[in-house]
Amino acid sequence: MMKATVYVTIKQGVLDPQGVAVQGALHSMGFQEVESVRIGKFLELNLDTTDRAEAEERLKAMCEKLLANTVVEDYRYELEG
């Protein structure tokens, strides 16, 4: 059993409207020190496997095919266990 954590972020240079909205909300609540907000997601996956190299290769495939939209998003992952 291995545990993988995948972090998906919007690429630098791509507009993050959700982050802009949250920044606006924080400003209107009095948190003026917030200069920018960018929002990403992370996924925690439990993998029923013991082969680390294979798990990593398949995890990369999951990211490319489903978890991240590589046109506008970057991803990175951590694998443990």
Place this chain on the structure above:
Amino acid sequence: MMKATVYVTIKQGVLDPQGVAVQGALHSMGFQEVESVRIGKFLELNLDTTDRAEAEERLKAMCEKLLANTVVEDYRYELEG
């Protein structure tokens, strides 16, 4: 200038339908080793402040008031710079 990263996760015991949907999609794509998926979000905030203690206190307030729904979500944060 400080950089804060806030991680928001759904509490243990609360159903994560988005994670269940992603797990189902991965299974149907042949990734049978995926036993469970839970999805969270993270926010990267740039804060125009130098007082670490105050920044942390205000960051906690942002999480409680806007960034996390503490009824069903947990949050943790890292502060650097």
